[in-house]
Amino acid sequence: MAETPIPLKPKAKAVPEDALDVNSLWLDPALGDGLVDVHYHDIPVGKPKNFFRVNPDPAYRRLSEIYVHKAEDQIEEQTYIIAKPMQGVIEEARRCTLVTVVYRDGSPRLWALKLPKEGERDNEAWISARSAAKVAMEKWVRLLWQKRSYMTRDAQPGYAPEPDWSKLPSFDELVRLGFGESGIIRDKNHPIVLDLFGAPPQKPDHDDGLS
């Protein structure tokens, strides 16, 4: 064992006189200087499948409307977010709170916590999901589906430290990355809206005249 404990952070001490010449040789090799930065190009949207945390910052959640499209001949669901002017237009869309979730490796995802429509009864699955998200603002948890509702399982101590929220892009950026430009329903000309309302597909804006 060391004979004297060492302070956690170095104290500014005078360099011994006989070490001044060596000290003057010190150069900063700049090894840790950032040359590159991490950029996300795609962010998953959906409920977290592993232990996760929800960002407690109100700037990282938003009341919104989403529509989950499941085409008959496709296994994958496609989630769309409804822009303000289109909210209330699509019957099938659901009100939700979109929250920001991270896994322990720092990777983010968006999770839509569904809310009942006006006059509609809240349901156990939605209530328990919202409650799980609240718990996940404080600690690392995992979702468990039990009968008709979600439960949470706490991660063991040491699973991961507090997330570093400062590394996240802005919420708007997360939404843009999560849904993509085509995943945002801004008006009635969106292909999904046309499909839902039985309208014929529109001609592309830029007809190159080849077809």
Added chain:
Amino acid sequence: MVYRDWRELPFREIWVGDGEYYPGNGKANGGVDGDPITPLCFVAHEMRSGRTVRLWQDELGPFPPYRLDADALLVTYLATAEFGFHIAKGWGQPACTLDAYVEFRHYVNDGAIKAADRDKGFYSLAGALRYFCEPELDTARKTDMRDRVLQGPPFTADEKQAILDYCQDDDHALACVLKHIVPTIRSLPHALFRAKFQWVMAQTERRGVPTDLPKLNRIRGHWDGIQLDLVTEVDRPFGIYEIANGKPHWRKENFKAYLQRNGMSWPQYENGMLDETDQTFREMAGKYPFIEPLRELRYSLSKLRLNDLQVGSDGRNRTLLGAYGTKTARNAPSNSKYVFGPAKWLRFLITPPPGLVLIHRDYCQQEVRIAAVLSDDDELLKACESGDVYLGIASQLGFVSESMSPAELKAVRTLFKTVTLAIQYGAGAETLAIRTGISLYEAGEILARLRARFRVFEDWTKRVADRAGLDLEISTPLGWIMQCPPHINPRTVRNFPIQSTGSEILHVACVLAERRGIRLVAPVHDAIMAEAPIEQAEDTSAALDRVMREAAAVVLRGYELPTDVQMVRPGQRYFDERGEAMWNTVNKLIAKRKECIA
């Protein structure tokens, strides 16, 4: 500032120098490798004026043939040799020296080339000439001359002439190399500092590590006779060796069966063969300490040449300490000539002479602390300051609970010692699982927790790799550079800052220790051994601790590294638990043999 031509160097005089010496009275007169050197001759050549001074033994006065102040530069090839000459003659330390050997090593320090892949003699003066496409030296003549010098006196007049001529040729060769080396030196002050460290190494080489020579001679005398018994004794719990025709043979299949019987994981090559290199044995002995006697036995039988251990007639182990001998500028002394080589049991031979104590100070868990400081990872620093780094990390990752027994805690500590090394090297889950004997899932989980907990360090290592990739080189605070070509192993890059910073801390510590009058006798990786009179033992130990802390603070900008101490008093032996079993067995067998002979 880079000097494009040697003539631009800011010195009034530039001397290349080469001296010759022999051990003790010369090998022909009872001298042995390991004896303090006896200077024979010195030839110095001043490059600006063209003046040459040739001095035979009887002409070597109390002063060197050149000035020692900062207006003159002494240039040597492997400065510890010429410095050893200076020390033997009491000539004092030149203010400015350039070690062309170290600077050549620095210039060709390519992280993608393994030392073993270099041609034999690549780093020699002849190798440097070859590298710079200069006319080659006659190496056969060099060897003959060197061998003759080592034999010692008497020398005939012709031999004297030939030896001086040979020294002069070396000077000219060195002057030739210097012309090429000077433009490669990025910073002259840093190069001069490297030579200052060489001065300390020369002092350390001259003092040597005190050993128990009578004991060594007894072991040497019985070594051949006890080898079979040694194998039988040490190998008994393992059952790996087979005696055939009176000789012990390592059997791979027995080793494989032993591992299987004991449920031990072991690294393998792609073809399924077990990795049985000494390096792997050493690493695996961390996980399975009980195989240490087997490792010691294996090394001792296959690689150890007891007669190669360079111990002089005064019992001091003196050998080249190989400063700047690795990519990270750590020392690389000969495994067989140095008492601190891989055969740990030989370290029990180290014992102080009457009236002196040996002080061995070791930086505690140096590498992980350096990693924490360089990356500025507060979480890793916290783990370092928790008392025991390995348990600190284990605790932060949730692998330590209050209900654990001492045995369980020890197991966790052992596991996390390997894990901590894995962080530095960037080992993957599979490697970690094999090295620690845990499941792949557990290894993956530990690594995921490590990355999450010490994300600042993780990000830093990525940035280090990015920078090395962009600059095609990586450097340290005191200017040691490693080239990083695109095909370099990323682990070499990742590990470089930690290892080379550790090495620089040791350089500064040695230089400061020498300046403060501490008598160093050996550098040992991240430790230093010094000697002192008994009555000054505690003071010297405290002074050495202070030196080592302050050296760390210089390199790590204020962060001191703690040290551990082992004091070896007269009548005691240096202790290393890894070699204890083997040492005891060797002694037992020698005693038994002596009884039989009696």
